[in-house]
Amino acid sequence: MRKRVLIVGGVAGGASCAARLRRLDEEAEIVVFDRGPYVSFANCGLPYYVGNVIPEESRLLVASAELFQRNFRIEVRTENEVVAIDRTAKRIRVKELATGRLYEEPYDALVLAPGARPLRPDLPGVDLPGVHVLRTIPDSRRIRKWIEAEKPEQAVIVGGGFIGLEMAENLVRRGLRVTVLERLPQLLPALDPEMAEPVVRHLEANGVRVELGCTVTAFEAAPGGLRIRTASGGSFTAGLVILAVGVKPEVGLAEAAGLEIGRLGGIRVDESMRTSDPHIWAVGDAVEVRDLVTGEWCLAPLAGPANRQGRIAADSISGRPARFRGVQGTMICACLGLVAAATGATEKRLARAGIEHFQAVYLHPGHHAGYYPGARPIHMKLLFSTPDGRILGAQAVGEEGVDKRIDVISLALGMGGTVFDLAEAELSYAPQFGAAKDPVNLAGMVAANVLSGDLPLADWRELPATKALVVDVREPEEFAQDHLEGAVNIPLSRLRQRHTELPREREIWVYCALGQRSYYATRFLLLNGYRVKNLPGGLITGRSLVA
Ligand SMILES: Cc1cc2nc3c(=O)[nH]c(=O)nc-3n(C[C@H](O)[C@H](O)[C@H](O)COP(=O)(O)OP(=O)(O)OC[C@H]3O[C@@H](n4cnc5c(N)ncnc54)[C@H](O)[C@@H]3O)c2cc1C
Numbered sequence: 140m141r142k143r144v145l146i147v148g149g150v151a152g153g154a155s156c157a158a159r160l161r162r163l164d165e166e167a168e169i170v171v172f173d174r175g176p177y178v179s180f181a182n183c184g185l186p187y188y189v190g191n192v193i194p195e196e197s198r199l200l201v202a203s204a205e206l207f208q209r210n211f212r213i214e215v216r217t218e219n220e221v222v223a224i225d226r227t228a229k230r231i232r233v234k235e236l237a238t239g240r241l242y243e244e245p246y247d248a249l250v251l252a253p254g255a256r257p258l259r260p261d262l263p264g265v266d267l268p269g270v271h272v273l274r275t276i277p278d279s280r281r282i283r284k285w286i287e288a289e290k291p292e293q294a295v296i297v298g299g300g301f302i303g304l305e306m307a308e309n310l311v312r313r314g315l316r317v318t319v320l321e322r323l324p325q326l327l328p329a330l331d332p333e334m335a336e337p338v339v340r341h342l343e344a345n346g347v348r349v350e351l352g353c354t355v356t357a358f359e360a361a362p363g364g365l366r367i368r369t370a371s372g373g374s375f376t377a378g379l380v381i382l383a384v385g386v387k388p389e390v391g392l393a394e395a396a397g398l399e400i401g402r403l404g405g406i407r408v409d410e411s412m413r414t415s416d417p418h419i420w421a422v423g424d425a426v427e428v429r430d431l432v433t434g435e436w437c438l439a440p441l442a443g444p445a446n447r448q449g450r451i452a453a454d455s456i457s458g459r460p461a462r463f464r465g466v467q468g469t470m471i472c473a474c475l476g477l478v479a480a481a482t483g484a485t486e487k488r489l490a491r492a493g494i495e496h497f498q499a500v501y502l503h504p505g506h507h508a509g510y511y512p513g514a515r516p517i518h519m520k521l522l523f524s525t526p527d528g529r530i531l532g533a534q535a536v537g538e539e540g541v542d543k544r545i546d547v548i549s550l551a552l553g554m555g556g557t558v559f560d561l562a563e564a565e566l567s568y569a570p571q572f573g574a575a576k577d578p579v580n581l582a583g584m585v586a587a588n589v590l591s592g593d594l595p596l597a598d599w600r601e602l603p604a605t606k607a608l609v610v611d612v613r614e615p616e617e618f619a620q621d622h623l624e625g626a627v628n629i630p631l632s633r634l635r636q637r638h639t640e641l642p643r644e645r646e647i648w649v650y651c652a653l654g655q656r657s658y659y660a661t662r663f664l665l666l667n668g669y670r671v672k673n674l675p676g677g678l679i680t681g682r683s684l685v686a
Pocket residue numbers: 147148149150151152153172173174175182183184185186219220221222252253254255273274275302389392422423424425439440441442443445
């Protein structure tokens with residue numbers, strides 16, 4: 140008998156599920172419902188459409204209803220909202236938005252891929268004209284029209300996550316002066332605070348004002364646009380406000396149908412993306428999934444997981460063994476020439492999950508060989524478990540080559556790899572692309588040195604209370620410019636001659652600018668019988684950590 144599969148939501152998760160199903164089953168009747176006017180559109184391209192990098196709206200349409208019908212015999216009903224699920228009768232109720240007509244459709248299998256809606260905090264004035272969110276093509280069209288009609292000179296972006304920063308870049312591109320207001324004390328919550336620090340500096344250097352720890356409390360109409368009031372009593376004026384304060388899973392349908400909802404507010408699914416009802420699957424931003432590193436439930440509103448989950452649901456519906464192994468939260472965001480990316484757990488997430496046996500290393504290698512012109516630094520942080528060296532997470536910030544490093548580490552992490560695997564990885568190399576010791580290798584090597592005891596680490600955060608002698612191994616000119624309070628200067632280049640000036644009994648903490656010279660100094664001093672530790676990542680990391 141022909142199976143009837145109905146899919147609610149026709150974008151990342153829903154569309155990939157529908158297409159995969161057809162590839163697995165020529166007979167099944169597949170109908171996709173979306174309340175919006177489009178299916179399979181590129182949400183991730185929306186900020187760039189606002190910024191006019193993508194000038195034509197049509198380019199955002201990855202596939203159309205006609206294409207689905209023609210190529211895959213999948214029926215797509217746009218502007219049809221699914222309003223209820225009758226699980227006993229295995230029927231859904233649908234509202235045709237153009238006419239208001241209600242009708243019902245039976246299913247053998249139902250897939251929920253309704254996504255997540257942008258949060259609109261319940262604040263006075265949040266519905267004023269000029270306050271926008273960005274999720275759909277019509278949203279982006281509205282923002283473009285607003286910019287063209289109202290010609291705002293200033294924009295305020297509420298929320299410093301990746302959508303907020305992508306919007307900041309694109310509004311700068313449109314000639315607006317941009318202020319980002321973020322409630323947390325850091326931008327990009329997918330990073331640890333010290334790794335987000337260079338992003339703040341970069342935005343400010345490029346004319347974007349960033350206010351951290353700034354909670355918006357109200358919006359008011361004001362001459363020249365809107366006044367945005369904050370909890371500290373301050374206010375900002377702007378002709379355009381973008382709310383980018385996060386998303387909330389769309390679980391209304393699932394909840395009303397009595398499906399299990401998790402503690403974080405997403406639909407609960409098993410490893411084959413099946414909900415608490417054996418005939419209903421759910422995928423994408425609407426579901427809770429397992430964090431691959433911590434094992435905890437989490438929300439991961441990202442396009443990659445949504446696509447893969449759609450595919451897994453299709454396999455499961457077709458009776459194939461299928462298992463979603465969990466998410467790593469691999470993300471990347473570019474803003475005004477700086478790129479930040481991460482995979483796996485952050486240090487703060489590990490702490491929240493109660494995971495104690497881990498270590499972090501920092502390094503700042505060039506994105507390709509230093510002798511080849513144009514090498515740009517990548518600031519990297521690698522987290523790994525102790526003592527086995529399993530990779531737990533990585534973060535990188537830089538202008539070039541960030542994507543490649545995080546993607547390589549992401550793959551290793553997903554496969555249960557260790558820092559020793561990173562040290563050994565054989566990566567492509569010519570001077571314009573990388574280094575014979577690629578940043579990924581270096582990260583693994585530094586971590587392996589820590590695990591073997593070759594590189595004992597001190598903690599920057601314990602610096603104020605330490606009884607250790609702090610030694611700066613940079614050159615005297617660098618020391619003269621700035622140094623840690625109380626530090627003595629013995630440059631690496633003179634250490635072999637001058638090490639006898641150092642105490643044998645007292646612990647010594649060494650640092651330099653980036654962590655490389657201090658590593659050499661640590662090795663030399665250890666081999667000569669001193670009690671020594673290295674302050675990881677050099678001053679550049681130290682300043683971000685204990686700013
Ligand atoms: C501006 C922006 C930029 C982004 N950039 C990136 C990026 O660079 N990288 C990345 O990984 N992720 C990015 N994302 C996130 C990514 O787009 C989402 O994770 C992904 O689209 C989720 O897919 P989904 O299928 O779960 O939901 P969606 O893509 O949100 O699709 C859900 C669809 O279901 C429809 N729907 C909901 N309820 C009903 C109903 N009851 N009846 C009928 N239809 C319904 C909705 O109208 C919607 O069209 C971005 C998101 C946005 C908004």
